Amino acid sequence: MEEANQQLWQAVLGELELSLSKASFTTWLKNTFIIENEDGRIVVGVPNTFSQAWLKQKYHTDIYRIIQSKSKERIKEITYKVQTVKNYCQEQEQIKKTIIAEAKQFQAEVRTRPAIGEQAIGLNAKYCFDSFVVGKGNELVHAAARAVAEKPGLTYNPLFIYGGVGLGKTHIIQAIGNEIQRHSPQKKVLYVTCEQFTNDFINAVSSGRTEKFNATYRTPDVLLIDDIQFLAGKEGTQETFFHTFNALHQSDKQIVLTSDRPPKAIATLEDRLLSRFEWGMIADISQPDLETRIAILETKCQEKNFPLERDIIQYITLNIQNNIRELEGALNKIIAHHQLNHIPPTLENVKKVLFSISSASKQSGAVSARQLIELVSEFYDTAMQDMLGKSREKRFAFPRQVIMYLLREELRCSYPTIGHELGGRDHTTAMHAHEKISGLVENDEKLRQEINLIKQKVYAH
Structure with a gap:
């Protein structure tokens, strides 16, 4: 060639x-x-x-x-x-060396799991559609997932699900696999994280067992990969995933992927992969609204056999808003507090537990202006120096305005401070940027989702 x-x-x-x-x-x-x-x-x-x-x-x-x-x-x-x-x-000439180097770099992060085979497919039976609470923020994803589970390979292929940390992406992708297995036990369903896929590939290249790797990943009827953004910057892994994707898609095998960001926001993702991710359906999960959070917490209380009064549930959900994982973490803390200290879960006691969680979060999770600039630069795949520089190109100017908006909204920085942080700009520039993005957020759903994703990264930092 x-x-x-x-x-x-x-x-x-x-x-x-x-x-x-x-x-x-x-x-x-x-x-x-x-x-x-x-x-x-x-x-x-x-x-x-x-x-x-x-x-x-x-x-x-x-x-x-x-x-x-x-x-x-x-x-x-x-x-x-x-x-x-x-x-x-x-x-x-260095492709193989690069791949092997990736193995060393990520060796410490390899997750222990059973060997991939006919019976060990990586699914957890607790993740099913019945236990997935549907609300405004995830109803599209739920409907698409149901459609895929009913007709794998024929509807929305691939299905690409994205959203912030702790919003239920792993739950819904595994629910698809479990539902397909329940209705069609003869179908081979394989669930892995992208990190697992990467490390399997690296190990296959290192040991000269690529045929076995291909047999594992190119033969399932359904391939489910969590956290596909992990492909970013890994040229060798992207190359093999490209061929894996083609082999499955051409055989009408279902592919479902999850990510913490939309395909276009995955840095250094090859164009040919980006175009393939857009072949099927892209659906996002956003932060749950109050009603959904209440329903989720009630479901978790039932699962854990730990009933709480309605006013306590409402108080918890009003104070824990970022994601489902934090909500469940707060409930676990309340349960532990009750069991270890033999203190009843009254509203007053729950307030004390949540206050301790909030205080610890603020101490450990405080984000500086510089860190926020770095997070936004990474999200939009731009360099820090371009954010701080003088270029007015849209690809730099727009992310810079988003930074100014977030510095004002999330860190409560003054306009002069914002101008200083962004390369010594005038405070009126910061005011204009804040007004512009505030106006766009009202009507632009895509921008609103992007800013929500950035906020989730800020608070997960």
């Missing part, structure tokens, strides 16, 4: 050289090459951003025409990526 790409690009360069001056050809086209050529989409490597811009603006039409004339398939897209020939070759 590389040889064919090289021959194709040499033909392109040969024709362009005939119509350009030697100076122009050397300046803009020397050290260019084809990085990728797949499904009619071609990525051309260029040595710097100047060449990238020039080829896009001046020579793109000619390059497209020449490549199309020499290709049997229709060329859908040609893009230009800054990457030197030397670096590209080094990357290709």
Whole structure:
């Protein structure tokens, strides 16, 4: 494949050289090459951003025409990526070393679990649709999950579920698997975290057992992967997941993925994976409203056989709003307080327990302005220096305005302080940004979800 790409690009360069001056050809086209050529989409490597811009603006039409004339398939897209020939070759030669290095880096985080096989599929029977409390924030996800469980491989494939920490993503993805197993026990359902997938792949490459890995991951009728954002920055793992995805999807096997952010917000995710994640349905889980939190807490009390008065449940849910995990954690703390100290769960005693949780959270979870800037920069896949810099490009200016909005809303910073934190800007700039984002949040559902996700990261920090 590389040889064919090289021959194709040499033909392109040969024709362009005939119509350009030697100076122009050397300046803009020397050290260019084809990085990728797949499904009619071609990525051309260029040595710097100047060449990238020039080829896009001046020579793109000619390059497209020449490549199309020499290709049997229709060329859908040609893009230009800054990457030197030397670096590209080094990357290709070092793929295996990189993968093995990833193994060492994440070895300490490998989670103990049973061996993958016909009987050990990673599902936990406690996660089912009956115990999943449906509310405004998750009704779309619940409906989509039900549809997938009824007709796996035929409806919403893949199903991509995203939302903040502790909102029920693991519950709903496992409920899909358990429901399919209940109705169709002959179907093979495999649930893993993305971290597990990554480490299995790394171990397979290290030990030369990739065939066994492929047999494990490319044969299930249903593949459920939790926390797919873990793929970010792992080129080798993304490559094998791409082929795993294709093998399953082409065989009408169901794929369900969860993430803490939407596909477009996953940093360094390859475009070909991004496009595949968008093939089916993308559904988000947002923070539960008060009624849903009350219903969830009542369900948890029933499960734990620990009844609480209605006014106590309402007090807890009014004070614990971020996610379901925190809600259950508070209930566990109340139960432990009752059992260990033999103190009845009265409203007054529950208030004391929640106060201790709140105080500990504030002491350990306080976020500085700089940390918030880092979190937003990471979320929008931009560099810190760009957030603090002077560029007015939309890809930098908009995240910068979101930072100003959050500094005001969450940390209660003054406008002069916000301006100072963002590279010494005038306080009126901070005021304008806060007003603009406040207005957009009212009507833009996508932005509202993004800001909620960022807030959840801030408070989970």
